[in-house]
Each structure stands twice: as structure tokens, then as C-alpha cells.
Amino acid sequence: MKITTQIAGLLLFALFLPFANADEAAIKQALGKSMPTAKIESIKPSEVKGVYEVVLGSSIYYASEDGRYLLQGRLIDVANRIDLTEQRLGATRKAALDKIGTDNMIVFKPKIGKYKVYVFTDIDCGYCRKLHSEIDQYLAEGITIQYLFFPRAGKGSDSYDKAVSVWCAKDRNAALTAAKKDQKLERKTCDNPVDKHMQLANEFDVKGTPMIVTEHGNIYPGYLPAKELVQALQGEKTSQ
Incomplete structure (x- = not known):
């Protein structure tokens, strides 16, 4: 993996909270008070001493052990040239997709399945249409x-209306x-998961x-x- 100067540009901001206990409960309480709408999935020690990994929704942040500082960025194992954050993000994305469930997706299945992928799509997107025009090739x-x-x-x-229809x-x-x-x-409306799909896309930072x-x-x-x-x-x- 190529390490760039962007890694040095981590976003750091103070939460100014009065907690000093170096444990997950204190950090959760601190973040909960400062960011009450944040969906905290987990808090656990990271590979760096004194720094905790905080999963908010489908995103990963890092917190100081007293819960006063929150960092956003990539944690890199320089010696092994491994993006540890990306490894963990894979697990959080998979968990979020599992929570949505395939019952809330439109699935095209081959006769003999070897692989599965999730595809965020826009009906009017040109390359989305190109991908779907080749659906038989994927199957x-x-x-x-x-x-x-x-x-x-x-x-x-x-x-959006087309997706609902x-x-x-x-x-x-x-x-x-x-x-x-x-x-x-034919324009139709009913209970649908489109808003949930869009929320998840935003959590995944789909551009x-x-x-x-x-x-x-x-x-x-x-x-x-x-x-x-x-x-x-x-x-x-092969890499698993």
C-alpha cells in the first residue's frame, strides 16, 4: 500500500469532556454526552497503546483513553505496510449489510453461485446501466x-421515485x-428500503x-x- 502525506492530515478535535478513566465505559459516556445522536457500535483498544477504536455507525474513529480527543483518519502499520483501519472497515461494512438483509435487496442469482457482491446503483446512472446490461456475464x-x-x-x-416504483x-x-x-x-408506492439503502450509502461514503x-x-x-x-x-x- 502506498503511504501518502494524506495520512498525516488526520482530523483532530477536542471534545472537552471531564472524564479521565481509561476504559471503554468512560469513553462511551463521554462521547454519548458530547454526540448524543451518534450511533456507537463498539469501543475497544486499538493496536496503539492509549488509543481506542470507536465504531460509529459504519465509520471508524480513534479516541484518547480519557475520551477527551477524537481522531478521524487511517491507522497504518508502517512496518508491515498494512492499513489497519481499512481491514476493520471491511468488517463493519459487512455487518451493516447483513443488518439490512438480502430480503431488502434486489438479487440476481446465477445457476451456480461462486461469489456474492453488493452493488449500490442509481437507475439513471450510465455506468450502472452498463453494468446491468451485462448482468448475464456476471451470472x-x-x-x-x-x-x-x-x-x-x-x-x-x-x-428516487423510479427506485421506489x-x-x-x-x-x-x-x-x-x-x-x-x-x-x-408504472409509478407505485409501498413500504420500501430505499431510504435505508441511501443512509447506508452515506455511511459508506459512497461518492x-x-x-x-x-x-x-x-x-x-x-x-x-x-x-x-x-x-x-x-x-x-487468496489473501484471506
């Missing part, structure tokens, strides 16, 4: 495609394929679509042809 490689919606124009946009269709897979071909959809997330929580931003995706997934399995 032929044994890749299960599990779609989540991320209409980049936001809630209430035409793309697809979800509410009788045959969601067929409706998604039709929408990707820019065919007219564009498509964004592919592997079974191990690793991210491949943008379109990847089926053959290249298989190579990436094979490499991922």
Missing part, C-alpha cells in the same frame, strides 16, 4: 449481484431491468455509482467488467 461467472439503491439526486428526485413492482427484477433500459414504469462491495466488505468504486471483477474476487479469497 455466467457465478457472481450473485445484490442491488441496493442510491439515487444520487436524492429523495424526491425522479431517480421498482421495489413496489410485482416482479422487481424485471422492473429493474426495464428501468435500466429507460422503459416507462458515485455503481459502487461494488464484496462479501468481505472491500470496496471497488465504479464499473468493473465481469472478468475483472472475478479476478478481484479471486485475489480477495
